[in-house]
Amino acid sequence: MSRGFDSYFGPPSQPINVAEFLQQANSALLSGSSWEQLTPEHRNTVEAEINESISNLKSSIDQVWDNPVLSAHVLRQHESTVASVREQADAPAPKGRKRKRHIAPEGSESAPEVLQLQEKLDAVNLRCWGLTVESALCMRAAKNSDYNALDAPKKMGTGVLRTLDHGYVNATRSSTPDSLRGPSPDANSYPNAVISLTVYNRITYLPSCLTRSSQHAVLSTQTLADLLCVLPCASSDMPIEELDTEGDVIGYNVADQIGEHAGCLFCIEDIIYGDGRENADYAEKLIAHFQKLPEDKRPQIKPAPTSVSETTFNALTLRTYQPYWILHQGNCEHFFVIDQIRHAPLAHASDPPSGYPLTLHLTPTVQDLCRACGKVPAVHSIVGDMRLGESPCLLCAPCWRMMGPPKNDEGVMAVPLVIPFVNH
Secondary structure, eight states: OHHHHHTOOOOOOOOEEHHHHHHHHHHHHHHOOTTTTSOHHHHHHHHHHHHHHHHHHHHHHHHHHHSHHHHHHHHHHHHHHHHHHHHHHSOOOOTTOOOOOOOOOOOOTTSHHHHHHHHHHHTOOOOTTSOOGGGGGGOOOOOGGGSOSOSSOEEEEEEEOOOOOHHHHHHHHHHSOGGGSOSSOOTTTSOOEEEEEEEEEEETTEEEEEEEEEEEEEETTSBHHHHHHTOOOGGGSOEEEEEOTTSOEEEEEEEEEOOSOSOEEEEETTEEEOOOOSSOOHHHHHHHHHTTSOGGGSOOOEEOSSOTTTOBGGGOEEOBTOEEEEEETTTEEEEEEEEEEEEOOSOOTTSOSEEEEEEEEEOOOOOOBOTTTSSSBOOEEEESOGGGSSSSEEEOHHHHHHHOOOSSOTTOEEEEOOOOOOOO
16 A cells, blocks of 8 residues: 555646746746835734744743653653554454554553643644544555665756845846836846756566655756766666677676666656667657557657757746656666756755755665675675575675685676665
8 A cells, every 4th residue: 555655646736837937936036025015014023923923832842842741641642543543444353363452551641731731732623633544544664765875965966056146136126117127037047946856766576666766956957868867776887798709798897887878768748858869869769669559559749859968947847746757778767756846046055056966865775685694785696606505696795705716717707786876
């Protein structure tokens, strides 16, 4: 069930033309907002009310969590509610097997401060916070894709975030009358939009379901090729095969890996963006393949006039929460979903000024352990070595060094395992 929820996207938004969005946002920025049309006294009053409300909520929460008795009571109530929901939603236990029931530990529920807190919670009119039986469908333990291998956003490119300073914006608003302002500033000369997107891969043993691989932030002035270059993918990290005169594989060149993509395409809103190659464009190959299908089963797609290296996000029409398709390196597939398109006219403390595209989230790679020590992740696949008892045999680098080369190394090959890391 959880796999099905992770592979469900939507509902998608209405189509968003990124260039038009930027023009409208820039026009609104220079013309001023309704907030700035308020008098200073009115603005100060509104800000004081907001700050007071937030401070009151924060102080009441801090008082509960700083009190061990109250915080323990809240935790017990939550755990008891979750256990009750799961018990009602689970299927009946098989015959002869007793279901383990959750028993809430005894606490000091009769303490006056606990009774007072419970009365306040019961008096809250918001009933949407309560957990129903259907809530059990969204309860699960943490998965590998929920963890982030990065402790901070990682700069992966050379893109620079174009912003405006406060002085320029204020001067433009005060010096230019509304009647003389242009209807739509040029999107290429004004601030960028920061586009956040999530990349998903097919699960190897369950290809009909997807799992999150990474999350990135790109600028609207960057191209689809810029995004493709930063995707963590094992197909892009495969070492070059070394062949003998008869064409058989005799080894691998670990130092020299595939530098450029052997081919790629993006499918966005039924438009195919190919790699722009003269002889073997991926978009042309895909369309030629679809032409072999019956006419009633052919996808309604059409080629784009530009390639992935020529197409910027400014030129696209996108929908949030709508999956789009990437095909590269043969038959390696990825899907990406637009999470957010944000206008970035003024620099924010959390926005790096350069280094775009950024990698915001990277799912930790699950690696097989060494067959010898069972403690360290394996980095070699040893083929044809009779000493190991199995072929191929996965070993870590220290164990393979301790084994030493075999006396008769004919037919023995150490194949490096492909581990997709983010480029440094």
